[in-house]
Amino acid sequence: MTRPAPEPVQVVKERRDNALRTLVGGIPYLRFLGIQFDRRGDELTAILPFDEKLIGNPFLPAIHGGVTSAFLEITAMMELSWSMLWEDMEKGALDPRALDPAHLPRLPKTIDFTVDYLRSGLPRDAYARARVNRSGRRYASVHVEAWQDNRSRLFAQATGHFLIPSRDRPA
Amino acid sequence: MTDISPAQRFIEAIPHSRALNMRLESIGDGKAEISMPYDEALIGDPATGVIAGGAVSALMDTCCGAAVMSYPGARGTATLDLRIDYMRAAKPGQRITARAECFHATRTVAFVRATAHDEDEGLPVATASGAFTMESVTKARDSAKKAEGAQ
Numbered sequence: 001m002t003r004p005a006p007e008p009v010q011v012v013k014e015r016r017d018n019a020l021r022t023l024v025g026g027i028p029y030l031r032f033l034g035i036q037f038d039r040r041g042d043e044l045t046a047i048l049p050f051d052e053k054l055i056g057n058p059f060l061p062a063i064h065g066g067v068t069s070a071f072l073e074i075t076a077m078m079e080l081s082w083s084m085l086w087e088d089m090e091k092g093a094l095d096p097r098a099l100d101p102a103h104l105p106r107l108p109k110t111i112d113f114t115v116d117y118l119r120s121g122l123p124r125d126a127y128a129r130a131r132v133n134r135s136g137r138r139y140a141s142v143h144v145e146a147w148q149d150n151r152s153r154l155f156a157q158a159t160g161h162f163l164i165p166s167r168d169r170p171a
Numbered sequence: 172m173t174d175i176s177p178a179q180r181f182i183e184a185i186p187h188s189r190a191l192n193m194r195l196e197s198i199g200d201g202k203a204e205i206s207m208p209y210d211e212a213l214i215g216d217p218a219t220g221v222i223a224g225g226a227v228s229a230l231m232d233t234c235c236g237a238a239v240m241s242y243p244g245a246r247g248t249a250t251l252d253l254r255i256d257y258m259r260a261a262k263p264g265q266r267i268t269a270r271a272e273c274f275h276a277t278r279t280v281a282f283v284r285a286t287a288h289d290e291d292e293g294l295p296v297a298t299a300s301g302a303f304t305m306e307s308v309t310k311a312r313d314s315a316k317k318a319e320g321a322q
Contacts, residue, residue, distance in 0.1 A: 107215075
């Protein structure tokens with residue numbers, strides 16, 4: 001019995017990084033806020049580098065509550081899209097080389113989003129990670145947490161429900 | 172409704188509101204109306220050109236905060252929690268207008284509801300409801316008295 005040689009690590013990494021870059025790069029609002037994504041295996045960490053235009057209270061100063069909410073929502077949505085893309089990519093059902101901005105999988109739609117503000121966002125970089133708690137054929141529930149200096153001291157968390165785009169037909 | 176110009180200056184003092192080109196339409200007595208133009212930089216779904224939900228929530232959060240600030244006796248506020256329901260996609264190219272009302276406030280908490288519409292005034296694009304902290308004039312007076320008493 002001969003087993004097929006495992007793919008070289010660089011090939012695997014490049015394929016996954018390209019898929020993530022294409023997914024993230026196609027969304028103007030991510031660029032507007034300056035959000036980046038760090039990938040370790042299938043785990044994504046969203047990074048929001050501090051910028052003057054993100055301020056909501058110039059006297060404290062503190063990050064705008066709407067920015068925090070937007071950061072959490074986009075992280076939740078990207079995690080959900082990425083988990084679906086990852087599955088297809090690893091199964092071989094989707095060739096990431098055929099993935100370009102014009103042929104991206106449709107993004108999930110937010111049904112509702114509830115943000116819990118725990119402390120004010122300091123004028124520093126913020127990080128967020130999301131977890132898909134349930135993803136069915138139509139609906140998904142995603143939880144997301146954001147922190148700044150200490151991973152255990154969250155400054156905000158949120159839960160959202162999303163409508164999963166139909167896989168058979170491009171909506 | 173109070174004079175818009177000082178309040179508009181207040182909105183413009185918020186860097187993120189300025190980045191989103193928000194415009195204060197009216198404010199006073201626990202109610203506020205703020206609008207925001209369509210901008211391609213805010214697109215959340217490139218396949219449809221629809222503005223990102225996050226941008227709509229930033230508008231609604233600002234509008235809710237402004238409504239609380241205009242409530243009689245309010246001195247300061249911060250969001251405790253905010254839930255947004257997205258009813259339908261906003262039409263690409265159209266201005267979005269949020270209206271918020273602080274319908275009840277205690278000395279410490281303010282309860283707010285808001286809606287967001289594009290140029291179609293029928294079904295809202297989104298609705299929101301939230302709880303905000305309330306720093307009221309009476310509370311400040313109370314704590315000042317307490318501090319006095321402690322001396």
